[in-house]
Structure formats: structure tokens, C-alpha cells
Amino acid sequence: MTTAILYSGLGLDRAHCLRRDGDIAELMRRPGARFTLYWRGRQLVAGTPPAIRWLDRAYGLRLAEATAGNCLLLGEDGAGPLLALDVSGLEAGENGPEMGGNWVWLRSVGGLLPAQDSALLAYARGVLVWREKTRFCASCGGALLVQDSGHSTRCASPSCGALHFPRTDPAIIMLVTDPAGRALLGRQPVWTPGMYSCLAGFVEPGEALEDAVAREVWEEAGIKIRSTTYVASQPWPFPSSLMIGFNAMAEGGEPVADPHEIEDVRWFTRDEVSTFGEADRPGAEGRFLPRRDSIARVLVEAWLKG
Ligand SMILES: [Zn+2]
Incomplete structure (x- = not known):
């Protein structure tokens, strides 16, 4: 798997010794300390194309004192510590506090940012959302x-x-194929009409990942799995998942959709899936594939290329 997976591959040194032995109040005051900000679920970016809007030590310290928000050591580069600060305590209108940038939902801009910025914001978001919810x-x-x-x-x-x-909640996602080389794609009723994607679900207690793949495919489509092969994983901090991607070989048979979760599930040939479009310009019969920044799309594209 050579395709880069969005939110993965962060090259930052997470500075585990500093994390364990350091004092966050002191780290925030170190020369070269820089802050990335979080406000009520959104994060601060700036520029065209967008990138993280880093605040320097003085600005970050003022905000930390003003908000008493959660602060987190992300890691360290050659210039000093990189920190994430939750400034949700600031009152502001719909556009968020004025900080020389735009407050964005990571899910809506993740694919537009430099890859390392997307991965770093996903990391910061995952921990800060946990801190926000674990009081x-x-x-x-x-x-x-x-x-x-x-x-x-x-x-x-x-x-x-x-x-x-x-917490990180493991979820499995799988591109299931049958002996004829067709792929099993389905859709949930809550999705935008026309979108078809891989089957997926959360891992349950007492399950290996392979067990979860087999159970989910059986529950959602009534199809038995013969073998599974790990492909890649994707951090998915919306709010706290890790998507673990597999290719799975089915024994065959016709799928039967789980009426509670799945609106439609069927085998598609490569020629058929090649006619699917994108969300903003659906293809044949109004069908389209999931967003390009999802591991589901990576699995489908890899299968399409054979
Ligand atoms: Zn206790």
C-alpha cells in the first residue's frame, strides 16, 4: 500500500521523555514554544491553501492565562516544544475568536492541508476531545x-x-471480494443518497480484528468470509476511532442486507464501479464513491487498479 493515508504518517517526535518528565507550565514558557489552537471542536488554520496557524509563545501564554484551557504537549522539533491549547472558554460569534485565521472542522479541510498538518491536527484533536469529555x-x-x-x-x-x-476505538473496514472478482459495496440509510462504500463496524470485546471483519460482513450482508488480509489503518478522531482496513475474500453467494443498518448491499464488477462518480457529480444511476480522504476510498481504488 503506497497510497498516503490522510491523518497518518506524522513525522513529529512526540518527545515521550519530555511528556513524562516535563512540567507543562514550564514547557509552555520555553523559547521556541508554539501553539496550535482548538475552539469548540474547530481548529485554527490560515492561508491559501490552508495550513496550521501557529501562535508564538507570548500569544499562546496570554491565551492560556485568559482561558485556563487544557494544554497538551504534542512533541518537539528543532525549534522547541509544539503544544495544543483549548481556548473554548473564549466567547465569540459563529466565526470564532479573531486570531488571524479561520476556525475549521478538520473533517472538512483535512484533505486540503499539508499532510503533516492534517496528521498533527488529528493528533491534537483526538487528545483534546478526550480531555473535553473526560471531566x-x-x-x-x-x-x-x-x-x-x-x-x-x-x-x-x-x-x-x-x-x-x-481512548481509541478500533473499527474495521473491509473491501470484500468474491471468487468472480466482484466487490461488495453497500450503503446505510443515513448516508447521502447514491453513495456506496465498504462495509465497516466497531470491534467488540473478545474479538480479534479478523473475527470482527467476519462478523460484520455476516451481520450486514449475510456473506461468509474465507480469509482477510490487513491493508492499512487511518486515525479517525471524529471523535476517537482508528479505522483498520482489510481486504477480505468471501466464499460467494448473494448478499442479504441487514434491515436495521443497511439499505442496500450488492456485488459490483470493476466496470460498474468505474462508472461511479463523486459526491458533487454522481455517475451511473446516481451512484458515487466515498470521499478521497477516506480509507474506504483507498481500498476501493486499490481494488479498481487490480
Ligand atoms: Zn476515582
Whole structure:
């Protein structure tokens, strides 16, 4: 798999020693510290084409003091620490606080940013969304103390002391083919009409990834899987998934859609899928493939190329 997967391949040194041993308040004051900002689910970019709008140490420190927002050490480059700061405490209109850039949803611009910026914003988003949603100890309801430069928390109650880490929910996604070389694509009723994609689902407790592939294909399409081959994975921090992509070989047979989750599922030949269009210009019978920044699309394109 040589195709670059959006949000993956971050080259940044995550500085694990600094994360563990450093003091976030001190790291924020180091020369060369730079901040990327998060505000109520959106992140700050600037320019055409867009890129991360980094704020320097002085600006970042002022905002940190003004908002008392969550701060996170992302890593370190030759110039100093890179940090992510949640400034959701700032009041602003629909366009967000004025910071010399645009507040964007990563999902809507991820494919337009430099690849390393997309990967870095996905990383920052994953941890900050977790911090935003994890306000109290899940074991006892107690207050949490932040540690590891923002990457974990510990329950403040001496009788509990539970550790909490950002969660990553594994989800499998698979391009299923039959012995005739056709691909199994389906659609959920909540999707935009016309879009067909790979089957996918979350891994359940007590399942290996291969088990989850076989179960999901059986549940959603009534098709038995003979073998699975791992292809690639994609961080998907919307809010906390890791998409794990497979090719799967089916035994064959005609698919039967799960009426609760799947509106339509069927075998398509390469010639048929080649006529599918894009969301803004659907192809034959109004059908189109998922966005190019998704691992689903990467799996389909690889199959189309044979
Ligand atoms: Zn606790």
C-alpha cells in the first residue's frame, strides 16, 4: 500500500521523555514554544491553501492565562516544544475568536492541508476531545489530576487513584471480494443518497480484528468470509476511532442486507464501479464513491487498479 493515508504518517517526535518528565507550565514558557489552537471542536488554520496557524509563545501564554484551557504537549522539533491549547472558554460569534485565521472542522479541510498538518491536527484533536469529555473519574466520579503533559489523568481521590488515558476505538473496514472478482459495496440509510462504500463496524470485546471483519460482513450482508488480509489503518478522531482496513475474500453467494443498518448491499464488477462518480457529480444511476480522504476510498481504488 503506497497510497498516503490522510491523518497518518506524522513525522513529529512526540518527545515521550519530555511528556513524562516535563512540567507543562514550564514547557509552555520555553523559547521556541508554539501553539496550535482548538475552539469548540474547530481548529485554527490560515492561508491559501490552508495550513496550521501557529501562535508564538507570548500569544499562546496570554491565551492560556485568559482561558485556563487544557494544554497538551504534542512533541518537539528543532525549534522547541509544539503544544495544543483549548481556548473554548473564549466567547465569540459563529466565526470564532479573531486570531488571524479561520476556525475549521478538520473533517472538512483535512484533505486540503499539508499532510503533516492534517496528521498533527488529528493528533491534537483526538487528545483534546478526550480531555473535553473526560471531566471526572469514570470509576468514582472524583476530580482528575492531569499528568504526562496532558496525555493522561489520575483520580485525585486517594482511595481510588484510577488512571485514565485517551481512548481509541478500533473499527474495521473491509473491501470484500468474491471468487468472480466482484466487490461488495453497500450503503446505510443515513448516508447521502447514491453513495456506496465498504462495509465497516466497531470491534467488540473478545474479538480479534479478523473475527470482527467476519462478523460484520455476516451481520450486514449475510456473506461468509474465507480469509482477510490487513491493508492499512487511518486515525479517525471524529471523535476517537482508528479505522483498520482489510481486504477480505468471501466464499460467494448473494448478499442479504441487514434491515436495521443497511439499505442496500450488492456485488459490483470493476466496470460498474468505474462508472461511479463523486459526491458533487454522481455517475451511473446516481451512484458515487466515498470521499478521497477516506480509507474506504483507498481500498476501493486499490481494488479498481487490480
Ligand atoms: Zn476515582
